[in-house]
Amino acid sequence: MDSNKNIQEHQKKQELIDDYLLDRLDSNARADFEQQMKLFPDFREMVHEQKALIVAVEEQALKREMDSFHSQIISVPEKNWLSAGWLALAASFLILISVSTWAILSSGNSPQKVFATHFKPDPGLPTTMSTTSNYEFYYGMVNYKREEYNEAILRWETLYAANPENDTVVYFLGVANLANGNARQARKYLQATQDKPESAFYDDAQYYLALALLKEDRIDAAKQVLSKSNSPANLVLLKEINAL
Structure with a gap:
């Protein structure tokens, strides 16, 4: 009985995390959720793991599409x-x-070369689970995945104006602007995440913020941002920046 109860509670937590990552919580529920992440490190780690799993599923789907594309190339008549x-x-x-x-x-290295080596847009969130309440966000996500960054930014800026505390929208606005070549605007959004270490997007946001600063040749500022995070990707980037 206790075992079944534990399973049910774990499943409820996973569903709640999905709702958070997929931007399905209202402002009050989101605030409560982020307070839980701040108070309970184990719960925060569970959120990070679930986000990584979502990204992995997306990457696997992309890999299958690429494999299919390669097989079509091989089958093309000479x-x-x-x-x-x-x-x-x-x-x-x-x-x-x-x-x-x-x-x-x-020969040599430069901030721009390090940026070009390390910048790859976030794969984004799944768009198969969208609902009417967050239609605009997921429509923007479809644009984003198609590299239609201007369209995605326009949709998400409307959502940002209505709720500037939504760190999911803030994060993807930052990454989309950086992918669109606007490092200054990307920095504006990504800097807003610095005081939210409990956010599931915190480490990734610091990574892209450092890249935005690097694109502007602000090496010392990029180092300072990365020094606040212990994620493997951020430590690798920091090591390369230190070598400049």
Whole structure:
């Protein structure tokens, strides 16, 4: 009986965490949730693990799509490789290889090179579980995953204006602006997360904030941000920045 009760309580916690990560809590419930994370380290760790699991599921889905794409390439008849589309694709790969080779062979390092090496947009949250109440957020997430960053930003800025304390919206607005080439605007949003170490997005937000600062050549400020986090990714980035 106790075992069943524990299982049910654990399941309720997981559902609550999903609601938090997928932005399905109202402002009062979100405040209570974040207070729990602040008071209970084990619960906070559970939130981080669940977020990592969501990201892993998304990455696995992407991998399956890429594998399918590769299999289609292999199955294309040889004569089709001479078509204009395939020749353009081959040219793109040659350009990519040339740029990569230049980056590797060029001497020295710089903040911009470190940024280019480490910046990869957050894969985002699943969009299959959206509801009418958060339609705008998930519509923006679809835009974001399609790299339609302007559209995503426009949708999320409306949500931000209504609730600037929503750290999910704040975080993704920061990352979307950085992916869109606007480091200054990204910094505005990501800096708002610095006083919320209990947030599930805290470590990731510090990572992208440091990259935004790095893109602006503000090396010392980037170091200061990363020194507040012990996540493996942030420590690796800090080590590279220290070597500049």
